[in-house]
Amino acid sequence: MENTQAGTSHSNDVPKWSVPEKGCIKINTDASFFKETLRGFYGLIARNDKGEVLEARCGSLGFVESALHAEALAAAKAIEMARFFHQFQCVIEGDCMELVSSINNHGDTKETEVYIVSM
Numbered sequence: 001m002e003n004t005q006a007g008t009s010h011s012n013d014v015p016k017w018s019v020p021e022k023g024c025i026k027i028n029t030d031a032s033f034f035k036e037t038l039r040g041f042y043g044l045i046a047r048n049d050k051g052e053v054l055e056a057r058c059g060s061l062g063f064v065e066s067a068l069h070a071e072a073l074a075a076a077k078a079i080e081m082a083r084f085f086h087q088f089q090c091v092i093e094g095d096c097m098e099l100v101s102s103i104n105n106h107g108d109t110k111e112t113e114v115y116i117v118s119m
Helices: 067-084 097-104 110-118
Strands: 024-034 039-047 053-063 089-094
Touching (some): 024 067, 039 067, 053 067
Antiparallel strands (some): 024 039
């Protein structure tokens, strides 16, 4: 997964979405977590190298333990979506630094490792 960092209020500092490399599909993923109800939700969008939307999904994740758990489940949904585009190289991009770092480093924290295994 690639990481997109949250921008600041300055227009020059706000990161902008970029198209994937030619012949590649980029799947952006995000999740939300409501601590009061322990519920999570996700959103995914897949775009081609022209920026055209190929597919979008959103939905409930049901019970989740934390924001990290919600992000991990959303990443799992993105992996499921990538399977649909099996003939293309896919990049999954998310904004949860802890999850992105852990996936790129093959699970460097106990909590994240559990979520990665459950994907």
